[in-house]
Amino acid sequence: MSLLSERQKEELHKSILEYLHANNFIDAFDSLRSETGVDYTPDPKSKYAGLLEKKWTSVIRLQKKIMDLENRNATLQEELSLSPAKRAAMQTDWVPRAPAAYVLTGHRGQVHKVAFHPTFNLLASASQDMTVKVWDWETGEFERTLKGHTRDVNDLDFDSKGNLLVTCSNDMLIKIWDVQNEWSNIKTFAGHDHTISAVRFMPGDQQIVSASRDRTIRIWNVASTHLVRSISAHLDWVRCVSPSEDGRLLASCSNDQTAHITDPLTGETKVELRGHDHTIEVVVFAPTAAYPSIRELAGIPDTDRSRRPGAYAATGSRDKTIKIWDTQSGQLLRSLAGHDNWVRALVFHPTGKFLLSASDDHTIRVWELATGRCVKTVQAHGHFVTCLAWGRTAPTQRAPDGKTNGADGKAPDEKFVNVVASGSVDQTIKIWLP
Structure with a gap:
């Protein structure tokens, strides 16, 4: 089963094409358009302009959030795994x-x-x-x-x-x-x-x-x-x-x-x-x-x-x-x-x-x-x-x-x-x- 729908694929291809054209990668642009068969005319005012960069940075931010949550979860699991006796022992040095x-x-x-x-x-x-x-x-x-x-x-x-x-x-x-x-x-x-x-x-x-x-x-x-x-x-x-x-x-x-x-x-x-x-x-x-x-x-x-x-x-x-x-x-x-x-x-x-x-x-x-x-x-x-x-x-x-x-x-x-x-x-x- 495909992870991406046809509409999502088309959106992804068009955003990549827009990115290639904006950065003057003309050969790559022509090659991708030909291979995918997507009929797309570059337009700096279209919704695809800058879309690839936005998606990329949001993925990085999401990855960082996931890592932070995983670390926090590991800490909490460690605390929970301590038996009451161990927790009590940790309290002996309380000030x-x-x-x-x-x-x-x-x-x-x-x-x-x-x-x-x-x-x-x-x-x-x-x-x-x-x-x-x-x-x-x-x-x-x-x-x-x-x-x-x-x-x-x-x-x-x-x-x-x-x-x-x-x-x-x-x-x-x-x-x-x-x-x-x-x-x-x-x-x-x-x-x-x-x-x-x-x-x-x-x-x-x-x-x-x-x-x-x-x-x-x-x-x-x-x-x-x-x-x-x-x-x-x-x-x-x-x-x-x-x-x-x-x-x-x-x-x-x-x-x-x-x-x-x-x-x-x-x-x-x-x-x-x-x-x-x-x-x-x-x-x-x-x-x-x-x-x-x-x-x-x-x-x-x-x-x-x-x-x-x-x-x-x-x-x-x-x-x-x-x-x-x-x-x-x-x-x-x-x-x-x-x-x-x-x-x-x-x-x-x-x-x-x-x-x-x-x-x-x-x-x-x-x-x-x-x-x-x-x-x-x-x-x-x-x-x-x-x-x-x-x-x-x-x-x-x-x-x-x-x-x-x-x-x-x-x-x-x-x-x-x-x-x-x-x-x-x-x-x-x-x-x-x-």
Whole structure:
């Protein structure tokens, strides 16, 4: 069966004849007219003038479109062929990207801190407006407001089961709220002589640790609310305090431009981290998952396979830098520069491959730990970004000696949820989801 009809053949022959005549190929013109028997008189005004060129270029354009579509189809087929398990694995290296999934509004002052509930899809936020607000981060819906403090609420933390929430304030009080009993305020701790900047549950949830402008770090018994120990490690306002995974060490930082690694049982300073030239706003211990990347960054030999909690820490300062430290020797391993203003918050990626930072330059930055490079900058808020938190992570079960419960001594694979929350002086909280 012929692909071309008689009419189409005639049209094609006439357009070729017109082309040959227009380009002065007279012999070819005569020969084709004779062989096809087409009776055609060339006419530059006829519909056949330039028709061959038009058809030719449209064929080329069509071919290009077909190739583009074939490439796109191949890409989509490749994505579809990935099993859900493979797609999930690809998500493990997820980091926040604009735009945020939700913008939570309701606070009437800057947001100081955010904390994820360890099991429910809940986020708690502490604000200058003297309240704590609770949100459903999965839907972006507001749940409730907790009132009780009479000044700025500066920090908050859930216990490991999510039964209790602890908060601290400029009113010099620490409060514990019972999540399962309508979030009622069940305990209040008094004793600090000035603004309380930070509060955390110690591993095991029997004690809490707080840091204050009165220059002390204090450890309290949750059940009795009694003061267990007061530690005077710093010469100025203590901005932040954080326990290691096994609770055997405390990291703290201060307006005195130092960070300290302290023994919570004796109050003795193990190591002083000195190198910043302004107030240190934040200090966090690196999770054991980050050790291989930190060792690669610092050029520490592969022979060091220790997974002892609290071996490394990161600090963020008003000098605009982030510093990574060996907490045993006090050695500065690397300084990360890139922010244009104070660094306010740090959080390690659950895989241990990245460090996320938040700054007064309105951005969240993602640092690749193995190289120290900033691999992503997210324009996060319209004002200073004050805090940052990663979604819940299943805690590694540790034996009393601090070792992990993996048969080979390695930590078991931790399950984590890809969600990040940030808070700002712009009074909003943003939820970043894949």
